[in-house]
Structures are given as C-alpha cells and as structure tokens.
Amino acid sequence: GSGIVFRKEAKYVPRRAAWELPDLPGGLPDVYKDVKTVQEFFKELPSFKVKSFVGKNGTGSLTRKAFLNKLEKLFEERSSTYILYFAGHGSSEGGALCVEDGNVTFEEILSVWEAHQEKQLQTTRRRQFFVMIADSCFSGALIEKLKQVPKNKREGLNVAIQAACRHNETSNGGVFTEVFVEKQKNPSVQFKWQQMFKEYCDGIDCEECGSFYNEKCRNCRHIRREHDLPASKNDIQHPTYYCTWRADQHQIGSHTILFYKRQGPVEGIS
Ligand SMILES: [Zn+2]
Ligand SMILES: [Zn+2]
Ligand SMILES: [Zn+2]
Numbered sequence: 001g002s003g004i005v006f007r008k009e010a011k012y013v014p015r016r017a018a019w020e021l022p023d024l025p026g027g028l029p030d031v032y033k034d035v036k037t038v039q040e041f042f043k044e045l046p047s048f049k050v051k052s053f054v055g056k057n058g059t060g061s062l063t064r065k066a067f068l069n070k071l072e073k074l075f076e077e078r079s080s081t082y083i084l085y086f087a088g089h090g091s092s093e094g095g096a097l098c099v100e101d102g103n104v105t106f107e108e109i110l111s112v113w114e115a116h117q118e119k120q121l122q123t124t125r126r127r128q129f130f131v132m133i134a135d136s137c138f139s140g141a142l143i144e145k146l147k148q149v150p151k152n153k154r155e156g157l158n159v160a161i162q163a164a165c166r167h168n169e170t171s172n173g174g175v176f177t178e179v180f181v182e183k184q185k186n187p188s189v190q191f192k193w194q195q196m197f198k199e200y201c202d203g204i205d206c207e208e209c210g211s212f213y214n215e216k217c218r219n220c221r222h223i224r225r226e227h228d229l230p231a232s233k234n235d236i237q238h239p240t241y242y243c244t245w246r247a248d249q250h251q252i253g254s255h256t257i258l259f260y261k262r263q264g265p266v267e268g269i270s
Contacts, residue, residue, distance in 0.1 A: 031087045031088055034087040034135055034177035034178075035085070035087050037177055037178065037181050038085045038087075038133075038177060038181060041181045041184065041185075042083070045252070045253075045255045046253060046254055046255065047252065047253030047254065047255070048252060048253065048255070049077075049079075062099045062100055063099060063100045063101045064099055064100075064101055064102050064103075064104055066099075067097070067099050067104050068104065068108060068109075068112060071084065071109065071112050072112055072115075072116075075112065075113070075116035079128070080126070080127075080128055080129065080252070081128070081129040081130075081131060081250065081252045082128070082129070082130050082131070083131045083132075083133065083257075084109075084130070084131070084132045084133070085133045085135075086132075086133070086134050086135065086136060087135040087136065087177060088135075088136055089136055089137060090134065090136030090137040090138045090139050090141075090171070091103050091137075091138065092137070092138050092141075094106055094138075094141050094142070094145060095134070095136070095137075095138040095139050095140065095141030095142040095144075095145070095163070095167065097134065097136060098136070106141075106142050106145040106146070107145070109132070110146075110149075110157075110159070113130050113157070113159065114157075117156075117157075117158075127158060128158060129158045129159075129160065129245075129250065130157075130158060130159045130160070131159075131160045131161075131162065131250060131257065132159070132160070132161045132162070133161075133162045133180070134161065134162070134163050134164060135164040135171055135176050135177045135180075136164065136171055137165065137169070137170040137171050138165070138167055138168070138169070138170070139161075139163035139164050139165055139171060140163045140165055140166035140167035140168070140169065140238075140240055141167035142161050142163060143161050143163050143167070143240060143241070143242040144167050146159060146161055146242055146244065147242060154244050155244060155245075157244045158244060158245060159243075159244050160241065160242065160243035160244065160245075160247075160250065160259065161241060161242055161243075162180070162239070162241040162259050162260065163239060163240050163241065164176035164177075164180075164237060164239050165237035165238060165239060165240075166237070166238050166240060169230070169235065169237045169238065170230050170235075170237065171237050172197065172230075172236075172237060175193075175196055175197065175237070176237065176239050179191050179193075179196075179239070179260070180239070180260050183258060183260050184257065184258055187258055193236050193262065194236065197233065197236045198233065206219050206220045206223060207219070208220075212232075212233055213231050213232065215231075237262070238261075238262045238263075238264045239260050239261060239262045240261050240262075241259035241260065241261060243259065247259075
C-alpha cells in the first residue's frame with residue numbers, strides 16, 4: 001500500500017489542545033496530532049509506504065492544485081491499495097475538503113482515480129483499491145456521493161471511504177482519528193464517546209460569553225460556522241464507511257485495515 005497524508009491549517013485552537021502541545025507555533029494542534037498519529041501508524045506497517053506528508057508545523061498550506069497533483073503522483077506509485085488520509089475542515093457542500101484556496105470535491109478526487117484506473121487497465125488487469133479516510137466535518141456526504149454513482153460504474157471503482165462523521169455532523173478534532181487508529185491496533189477496545197467528547201469540550205467554551213453555545217452571541221456563531229464544534233454537547237459524531245466492494249475490512253499485504261462505524265440512532269431520526 002501507499003499513502004499520503006494531508007493537513008490543513010485551521011484557525012481555531014481549542015485551548016485544551018493548545019496546552020497539551022505547547023510547542024506548536026500557532027498551528028492547529030489537534031489536526032497536527034491526528035496526522036502524526038496516522039503517519040506513525042502506517043509507517044510501522046510492513047509493506048506500507050507513507051509517500052508524503054504535507055504541511056509543516058503551523059505553516060501547513062495546501063492549494064487545490066497541489067492537492068490534486070499529489071494525488072495523481074500517489075497513484076503513479078506501484079501499489080495494490082492507495083490510502084488518502086485527510087484531517088482538516090470539510091464543507092457542508094458535499095463534504096468537500098477545504099484547502100488553502102478553496103475546496104476539493106468528491107467528483108474531483110474521483111476523476112483523478114478514474115483516470116488512473118483507465119490508464120492502469122491498459123497495462124495490467126491487477127485489481128487496485130483506493131481508500132479515503134476523511135477526518136473532516138460532513139465527511140459522510142462523501143459517502144452519499146459515492147453511493148449515488150450509478151451501480152454499474154460504482155462496482156468497478158474499488159473505492160472505500162471511511163468518514164469521521166455523518167453528512168450532517170461535524171468532526172471534532174482528535175476524536176475520530178484516535179479511535180480509528182486504536183481500533184486498528186486493538187479491535188476489541190471500546191470507546192466511551194460521550195466521555196471523550198466531554199473531555200474534549202472541557203475548556204473550549206466561548207471566550208466572550210462563556211457558554212458552550214449561545215446562538216445570540218456573535219463569537220459563538222463564528223465558532224460554529226467556521227470551526228469543528230457542534231451546537232450541543234450531545235451531538236456527537238458517528239463515524240461511518242462505505243466500500244464499493246462491500247467489505248468491512250481490507251487486506252494490505254499482511255495487514256488488515258478495519259473500517260469503523262459508530263452505531264447510533266438512524267440518520268434523520270433523533
Ligand atoms: Zn475563528
Ligand atoms: Zn470542520
Ligand atoms: Zn459566545
């Protein structure tokens with residue numbers, strides 16, 4: 001397998017996370033930490049190569065063009081499975097990944113993959129897979145988009161998406177990635193999401209009004225609009241996945257990647 005890791009700088013640093021990583025110069029500790037966690041995890045897997053790591057401490061910048069170029073380059077590696085991991089903001093418009101100068105959409109990512117598939121089919125018939133792991137808000141929307149691809153085309157895509165949350169949820173930095181990676185190492189470990197989330201939210205109340213969320217406060221509205229916090233402490237994300245070859249795990253060399261879903265009330269019903 002080959003993988004690529006991206007990060008996107010965000011502007012809001014939860015105070016608690018900033019205390020834990022005091023050395024980061026004005027960066028985004030939880031995203032940085034997530035990327036490191038994933039990078040370390042994949043680096044240790046036999047037969048797995050982490051191809052590139054984009055973004056430096058506090059200066060991580062990635063344009064749309066660079067993102068799509070890196071992806072194209074990744075697919076030029078000889079590999080049976082390609083993994084794209086993204087930590088950063090996602091757009092409420094189709095879960096598009098937010099980068100420096102705009103968004104990278106599901107359709108754009110898919111077309112880079114399809115172009116690769118077409119080229120590859122001319123040389124070898126070896127089956128290749130593309131796994132996208134998105135720790136970003138509304139990332140479940142990427143799954144909805146994948147499911148909307150017409151069946152006959154979808155079945156040949158060999159694409160899996162692991163999303164940190166459902167299409168209408170935000171992803172809270174540090175929570176999904178930590179669980180996902182721990183589950184890889186120890187599938188039976190149970191996580192107390194309510195508890196983790198409570199800890200995560202501790203100390204990130206609005207610095208202007210002091211509440212977790214007050215819709216009358218401008219700063220609260222700003223935080224909700226631009227950053228990764230839900231409106232209520234009870235709205236905790238539900239990671240989910242979809243795999244066009246209908247599996248819940250995927251073998252890479254001697255290692256198996258386990259997809260992860262957090263059970264919860266059926267979407268749309270609360
Ligand atoms: Zn802000
Ligand atoms: Zn976000
Ligand atoms: Zn406020």
